[in-house]
Structures are given as C-alpha cells and as structure tokens.
Amino acid sequence: MLRLSQFIFKETRERLGTLSFLINSIKFVTLAVFRILKGLFMNGTKVFNKEKIMQQNNTYVLIMAGGVGSRFWPKSRNHFPKQFIDILGTGQSLLQMTYARFLQICPKENIYILSNQDYKGLVMAQLDGIAASNILLEPSRNNTAPCIAYATYKILQQNPEANIVVAPSDHLILKETAFLDKITQALEYTSKNEALLTLGISPTRPDTGYGYIHFEQEAVAGVHEVNRFMEKPVLKKAKEYLASGDYLWNAGIFIWSAKSIQKAFQTHAPEIAKLFEQGNSVYNTSEELGFIQENYPNSPNISIDYAILEKATNVFTIPADIGWSDLGTWASLHEVLPKDASNNSKSTDHLHLEATSNCIIHLPSGKAAVIKGLDDFIIVDDEKVLLIYPKSSEQEIKSVAGAMVATYGKEYL
Known part of the structure; x- marks a missing residue:
C-alpha cells in the first residue's frame, strides 16, 4: 500500500505539475487514490449479475447506522459519529459510500437505514431523496438482534419472498465489483436454501482485532458450512488461524431470506420473535411508530451473533477477497490512506x-x-x-x- 501510494503521488505530480499539484486539495488526491485502487482490484474479477437481482425486486438491504464509533474518538462523537464523517477525505461519508454501493443491486425503496432516533436528521441530510419510511429508528440502543428483527417483520408484510442483506454502514470496500459479485452469489443461494449466510473475509495477517469464522473446506457452489464463530484471539492463536487456512475474518455482513431469519428468531430467540410478531397488523401503517415506541425498549439487549448465529446449525459462509477494512481504529485507517x-x-x-x-x-x-x-x-x-x-x-x-x-x-x- 505504501509503495502504491507513493507511486500515485509521484505520477500525480508529474502530470499536473508542481504548482497545480500543490494547489489541488487533499480530497482530490485521496479520491483519485481510491478510484485507481478500485480499478486495479477489479481486474480479472467476475462481473456480478446485477440485472437479474434488480429484476427480481426481492432484494432488501439493511444498513446498520446506529453506532457511536467510540474507538474513533475524538473525531467520532455522540452527536456526529463515524458513519457520518468523511473520514477518508473523498468528499463522501462512509454511510454515503455504503448506500451508493448497494444502489447498484437494490432499488432505493428497498434499502433501509437502521439507526438511532438522534441521527434521523443526519441520515436525511446525507442520503438525498431517501424516504422517511426507509429510516428505521430504534427508541433505545438494544444491539443488533432487535433492530434486525424489527426490519425483518416489517419487510415480511411487504414481500414474503424477500431476501435480505445486512451490512455495516462504516466499512471500507475497495473491490466493489468483487463485493457485489459475492453478494449476488449469496442472494442466489439463500433464495433457494434455508441458510443463514455470512461473507467471511480471507485474512491477510494474524489480526487480533477481529472475530474469526471457522469453516469447512468442502464447498457446494462456493458456499462453506460454518463450524463456529471465534472471539477475538490472542496473537499466537491468530497466527495459528492464519496458518491453518480454515478461518476467515467475521465482517458482520449477512445474507438470508426473510423467512429463514424469521424461523431462526422463532427457534433461537423466541422472546424477540413474539415481541415483533405482535406488530404484524401495524407494520407499514400509521400505527407502526407508536407500536415500536412502546414495545421496542422491552426487547433484550443482544447482538445477532449471540442471539442467532452462534446457536443455529444452518449457518454458511462465502470466503471473500474484497479489499475490506472495518476501519475500526485509527491504525486501520492509517493503513489505507496515502x-x-x-x-x-x-x-x-x-x-x-x-x-x-x-x-x-x-x-x-x-x-x-x-x-x-x-x-x-x-x-x-x-x-x-x-x-x-x-x-x-x-x-x-x-x-x-x-x-x-x-x-x-x-x-x-
């Protein structure tokens, strides 16, 4: 990355001239870096069949945008957290980049932003033209399982055949074509199988900052069965994971049919299922907001990983090399910047x-x-x-x- 960044800076100086180079803003240079990186990474990748996915109109995307990003303090603060910041200097926030990425495979009316009530104004300001009904606001921060359940039951009332992608709003993905190809592959699989699927990132180093996925090497249509999810390891264990070739980084990107995740909630988290099933008659009506305000705070504070994925037996993964970083720390940001x-x-x-x-x-x-x-x-x-x-x-x-x-x-x- 260092050599590539230096090469890009050198080439930019030669082409623009020293004076022009100094005048141009750092945002212009950084955006050029990311465009070139994405162009390089796309070489040789399969072109995703976005037309097929778009025509089906069964694809829905849940973008998780309610976090605070406290490890990016003091830049990321409660009133203006990480996902709303142009942290990469490209002219776009991480949320805007994520939203634009998914617009390539999903109509905007099928993209939902899951966030906190405090951030409604920020979401509306940053995502031009998004309908207020596509912003689902949690009255209390109860982790990821309740908000995913809420969105799932709401979508089921619109389209029982829906397939859902769940993704963080604040991650970096350099290889967008490869990413969308993997998402398309996953959607095609989950539309035909009762599977809870996650994208697993092929590790490039023994990183202790990520959770890991232990998976079976044998694959069907490029899809591997998950043995178990592993907590963030110590360095020695992370080195063992990398050497074995049987582990992937857990990126928190999930794909499943609405019916499959509904069944998983009913089986593994029945208290969550029962709570949100009570709203089936009011979802997508004027009574929905009142129901959520009254009942959502009663949901347990638990992640989707603990509530569902670590209990279910139908969990699968697709290994992915997509130029991914969770941008979870200042050091990880340093790695990808010029x-x-x-x-x-x-x-x-x-x-x-x-x-x-x-x-x-x-x-x-x-x-x-x-x-x-x-x-x-x-x-x-x-x-x-x-x-x-x-x-x-x-x-x-x-x-x-x-x-x-x-x-x-x-x-x-």
Missing part, C-alpha cells in the same frame, strides 16, 4: 514535520501544526479535544474517552 515518505498519513498539507514518522495526523480543515520527534502516534484535533496517543495503545482510547466524560462532562463524548 502516506508521505516518512509513512505519515495526514488530512492537511499545512504541516511542518521534523523527525516524525508512522503517524496519523487528522486536523480540521485549514489548521496548521508543527510536529517534531514523534513516531507511531495518533494526532487528532477535533477543536474541543486534542488527542496525542501512541498507536500501540489505541485500544485504550474508548476507556480514555469515558474517563474524560466522567471528569469533564458529556460534552466531550
């Missing part, structure tokens, strides 16, 4: 750096900084909060943010 000769990624050119390397520097537009003698640090200025923290300790950032709030008040969260 870098200078000292391996620093930066959001502005108004910097004077001396003996500074391997840093991610994220400052407000137009702000200048002088930095000397730092190696492998996160430097983030969000006006109210300045964070200067070693990358090696970034897993502490979430708790540090909590300590700041406890000491100085909620305005800093």
